[in-house]
Each structure stands twice: as C-alpha cells, then as structure tokens.
Amino acid sequence: xxxxxxxxxxxxxxxxxxxxxxxxxxxxxxxxxxxxxxxxxxxxxxxxxxxxxxxxxxxxxxxxxxxxxxxxxxxxxxxxxxxxxxxxxxxxxxxxxxxxxxxxxxxxxxxxxx
Amino acid sequence: xxxxxxxxxxxxxxxxxxxxxxxxxxxxxxxxxxxxxxxxxxxxxxxxxxxxxxxxxxxxxxxxxxxxxxxxxxxxxxxxxxxxxxxxxxxxxxxxxxxxxxxxxxxxxx
Numbered sequence: 001x002x003x004x005x006x007x008x009x010x011x012x013x014x015x016x017x018x019x020x021x022x023x024x025x026x027x028x029x030x031x032x033x034x035x036x037x038x039x040x041x042x043x044x045x046x047x048x049x050x051x052x053x054x055x056x057x058x059x060x061x062x063x064x065x066x067x068x069x070x071x072x073x074x075x076x077x078x079x080x081x082x083x084x085x086x087x088x089x090x091x092x093x094x095x096x097x098x099x100x101x102x103x104x105x106x107x108x109x110x111x112x113x114x
Numbered sequence: 115x116x117x118x119x120x121x122x123x124x125x126x127x128x129x130x131x132x133x134x135x136x137x138x139x140x141x142x143x144x145x146x147x148x149x150x151x152x153x154x155x156x157x158x159x160x161x162x163x164x165x166x167x168x169x170x171x172x173x174x175x176x177x178x179x180x181x182x183x184x185x186x187x188x189x190x191x192x193x194x195x196x197x198x199x200x201x202x203x204x205x206x207x208x209x210x211x212x213x214x215x216x217x218x219x220x221x222x223x224x
Contacts, residue, residue: 033211045213
C-alpha cells in the first residue's frame with residue numbers, strides 16, 4: 001500500500017544532541033513538507049521541498065536542517081541550536097508542486113528532550 | 115503574510131449540525147482546504163474549495179467566499195467519532211506549501 005512512513009514514532013534526545021527524523025513516501029509525490037505541532041496548537045511549517053535537490057525554509061526553520069537527495073525521502077535533522085525541540089513532528093507530501101490541494105501525512109514522530 | 119483564524123473550540127450534540135468558520139489573510143490565494151485530526155493522530159484531508167461556493171462530500175460540506183476571505187466547514191448528523199480537531203489551510207502563489215489555522219476542537223456530546 002502507498003503511503004508516508006515516519007520513524008521512529010517516539011524519540012528521546014539529550015540536550016545538545018542532534019537527531020534525525022526519517023520520512024519516506026512511495027506515492028511518487030513531487031512535494032514534501034515538515035510541520036511541527038505543539039500541544040493544542042496548529043501545524044507550523046519548518047521546511048518544504050518541491051523537487052529533488054531543492055528545498056525552502058518555512059516559518060520556523062531555525063535550528064532545523066533537511067535534505068532531498070531522493071524523491072521519496074525527506075529527512076529532518078533537529079540540531080542542538082533548536083532551543084525548544086520537544087514537539088510532535090509531521091511529514092507530508094502532495095502530488096503537485098504547482099497547486100497544493102491535498103497533503104498526505106505520516107503518523108508523526110513525537111520528540112522529547114530529556 | 116499568511117494567517118488563518120478559527121474558533122478554538124466548538125461543542126455540539128450527537129445528530130446536530132455544526133459550522134466551523136475560517137477567515138484568512140493571504141494574497142494570491144489558491145483555495146481553502148480542511149483537515150481533520152484525532153488526538154495523537156495524523157491530519158487527514160476532508161475537502162478543498164478552489165472556487166467560491168459549496169462543496170459537498172457526504173455529511174461534510176465546505177464553503178468558500180474569496181471576496182469575504184472566509185470559508186466554513188459544515189458537519190451534519192454529528193456522530194461521536196467526529197470529535198476531533200479541524201484545521202483550515204491554504205497556500206498562495208508565493209509559497210506553495212500549506213499554512214494551517216490554529217485549529218478548532220470539536221466535542222460531540224451524547
């Protein structure tokens with residue numbers, strides 16, 4: 001079955017460590033996105049990519065980095081520069097980079113700093 | 115800039131009809147989407163309005179008025195399983211990525 005897979009589901013990180021969240025899709029979608037969600041709040045855009053080897057910053061890119069070396073993969077690294085990384089991270093993809101009509105989401109990674 | 119405003123919480127009873135409003139401020143707007151998210155889960159797509167007017171999908175309908183920068187999601191024949199958070203979202207020509215509202219938490223009571 002086609003879909004988006006995020007791993008791990010739960011992740012614990014010590015302060016000062018970098019961690020990488022995985023996002024893989026087999027939907028053959030051009031565009032991929034990373035969002036952060038804090039309790040009781042909406043989704044805020046971290047980074048997005050419309051094509052391979054290209055990506056743009058969203059509203060809260062500071063302390064995060066991404067790569068898009070393959071169409072199906074869009075990993076997110078949470079660096080030690082991110083001061084408050086504890087949150088629910090959602091990866092999404094959509095079929096078209098010209099008109100964003102429907103985004104498909106992974107099940108998310110819940111990151112906790114300990 | 116882009117911003118979408120929604121009420122934070124709505125309560126309704128089973129079998130009733132509820133409307134969740136969304137007002138937005140963005141330029142070069144493509145359209146308005148709606149997503150549902152149950153606690154701890156992933157958002158799932160409900161509907162998309164590219165043009166003004168009403169779109170109906172089963173018990174859910176969505177409306178858009180570009181001249182008023184306003185849309186709403188209408189849920190009919192409410193069921194307990196409809197208890198969730200609902201987000202409006204849009205994107206514009208300047209940035210082809212969805213911007214989400216802060217979400218409306220719907221509580222359906224027996």
